[in-house]
Amino acid sequence: MSEVQIPATVAPDAVDAWEHEVDVVIVGQGVAGTCAALEAHRAGAEVLIVERASGGGGASAMSSGIFYLGGGTAVQDAAGYEDSAEDMARFLMASCDPLDPNATLAFCRDSKDHFDWLEEQGVPFERTYFPGKAVYLLDTTCLMWTGNEKTWPYREVAKPAPRGHKVAGQGENAGSEGMKPLLQRCIDEAIPAIYDSAVIALVQDADRRVMGVQVKQSTGTFFVKARRGVVIACGSHNLCKELLDEHLPLLTETSEPLAIPSNDGAGVRLGMSAGGYAVSMDGLIPTGSIYPPGQLINGIIVNRNGERFVAEDVYHGRLGNFVMEQPGQTAYLILDSEVFAYPENPFAKHQLVDGWETVGEMEAGLNLPTGSLVRTMAEYSEDAAKGEDRRFHKHPDWLKPLTAGPYAAFDISFDKSTYLFITLGGIKTDEQGRALDLRSNAIPGLYVVGASAAHIPRTGKAYASGLSLGPGSYFGRRAGRHAAGANWG
């Protein structure tokens, strides 16, 4: 196992010349960096965007384009859902146990306005709603349920509402339709950007103030001075083998990162180099959803002891976390003939094991302990007939006695199927997007936003689709304004 490479910072007196001087340097032009650049520029700061790729967009443009937003957005209104900042906060506070409750509360309080701002920039959102179960949609429908809002215990502490707002783009990379107008704004407002340019080190003085960056291009390296601040917004560490080895030992060879080539952890490693504290580094969203189709949620999921271990209606990333922790990382989706269907998730490779006439034969066929599956299914079906799931509180909508043989099982094991993953950890920050050290002291002049920062949820068990683009764009804006010396709200 090789060591995580943390770049050394450069002392100001080691800088022979500043190639450029600006107020705010933005590292990375995904959604967080772009929003930071727009706000800093509009607050009067001289901005320079430094981007490793040959153009803007980042992983945001490759994503499915879902923003987690609520509190009564125009789309929620159109779909007939009454949501409030309070309910959104109740849900996130209860499910995420966030490191900074006040940042989470601010995100909820401003969420509706933030949606309006995104629309004003030209990000397209339809006034449409999808009521079913899907991981993401291939058409332009906007609003859907993307998290654990209706799962237990969260449905008991906050009024559930759909909060996944997908930009009106086709296909699996609809995020690009959201990035296009934001990037166009940068061009329209003449915000300078340099491409094919990697930030390889931060310049930091003895008082820990970050004063600029060292940039590497194919022709050499140079320094850029940032009079007011540096905003790191260069994505996740999904491809950083050393950080994965160190913090995520449960990842298997069969797991595949959702990433673009620059997701090598440069952001979190630069942040650490200046004293930023990397937190939630064991946070992971491993997704191998069993749905669509939604009817499969009527089945049960058991481990190799023949025991259930999670409510089957949870968000797919929460399910993946639980599967990952089971004995042998083994799990089976168990169906009877009435709910049987093939999982349509094109990425997960859940294999049909076999079909059997009786539960006893299935138990033997899956090599489960004698009597275990028979007992588990009898208890579950008895509960389901009464419309309750005493063990894991699966929502009554998905409770059906599994008594209509023949039966079938899909192997959804973590190390047999394919789970796509996204890392959640990163630098600890406050509601202004400022980078914090071990004891939560802000590092002067340094901001970290987007996937380089720790997410609101500490673990993938609490994630909902859209909690990267939603908070990423929001805290990007706040960091941009704060770095420019402007107030928020």
Added chain:
Amino acid sequence: MSEVQIPATVAPDAVDAWEHEVDVVIVGQGVAGTCAALEAHRAGAEVLIVERASGGGGASAMSSGIFYLGGGTAVQDAAGYEDSAEDMARFLMASCDPLDPNATLAFCRDSKDHFDWLEEQGVPFERTYFPGKAVYLLDTTCLMWTGNEKTWPYREVAKPAPRGHKVAGQGENAGSEGMKPLLQRCIDEAIPAIYDSAVIALVQDADRRVMGVQVKQSTGTFFVKARRGVVIACGSHNLCKELLDEHLPLLTETSEPLAIPSNDGAGVRLGMSAGGYAVSMDGLIPTGSIYPPGQLINGIIVNRNGERFVAEDVYHGRLGNFVMEQPGQTAYLILDSEVFAYPENPFAKHQLVDGWETVGEMEAGLNLPTGSLVRTMAEYSEDAAKGEDRRFHKHPDWLKPLTAGPYAAFDISFDKSTYLFITLGGIKTDEQGRALDLRSNAIPGLYVVGASAAHIPRTGKAYASGLSLGPGSYFGRRAGRHAAGANWG
């Protein structure tokens, strides 16, 4: 920072002679080891207890003697509380997000019976109840509220019940009154034990089966063969500087471990040596309770930004976790003249900062950002007048507008006051107490219970007093029976 020392395992062919041969070796004679020994012995196994101290009891005997139990124990009945295994499970499942839900469910299901078993062994419990707020009681009163049962969001997902069952002993080390009868049973039943004897290595064959232990006494070392299994029950790593440095960087110099000298992490390190997976190692209970007296919960707690960050009525360990994460690890307890009192917690050293006529003067006196505390207190008092706490959902019982000047503040900062701490992490185990590896495969012949194993709560935010002795004694019993080859229940 020095490396964590993991002892090497010994191959069987490197064992020249077995000094003793038994069925089950129990490492440590605290509550978990003692219960394991009794059950293994009663199931017909030949048992040897190996204890480092000169007598049994361990940290359990030094503890305040609280067992977290429920589901309708005789004490709960006598106090007029209807509790059920189902409600206990709903609470623990929602608050602890346990690594092994089935182990947690089994603990809840058997909790009432386990209480009866403890009484049958002679552990004394009164039929008495304390309705107030305390960290622990100095008299022999039994039942009290010891966790987050009545705090949000848990009170909304499970019917709250008091589940802290304290043994009928006086003073702060009442745990000894619980250990005495258990140790006496070991003597009465002639279970062999050797003292002043440290297990320094496990004997493990090429198939990973644990076959015995290497014991060190003042006169030298020798090997003991365990035909059926080794049960590691030798406590926490509260004193293991290397493990603390590696996993708990937020601990301060002012924090003091609650520990006996043998809590050097021998258990978790022995478990790791044989391939056991150490989990939740960043789990911590840092306790610097603001109560008693309970009236102080009517105050609010703010960080150095003048913002609240937690409901003030949470369990003291949960509060400590939140304080630890605040900027500068700084926090103040803010009181008005109607709720003012001195905290009576004899261990925490919360200092009175000063008194002020107005909130504005207090804000200035505490060096909080201008307007921050005034805004926080105005919002809080407005909410409290309506009997609701929109931000953090403190229970209405503790909501009182803080408008009766003069005002006072206590400094409850993590690095200024003294927080006592207990670590929560350890070896991952299943409901039989078997040690599990990275992928949750059981290591043949190895069991880990008590504080050497990972607790049910993953973090101190979910802890309740009694969740060491309760599950420790229960899973100790199960490990003992399983190691002896007997079934459970």
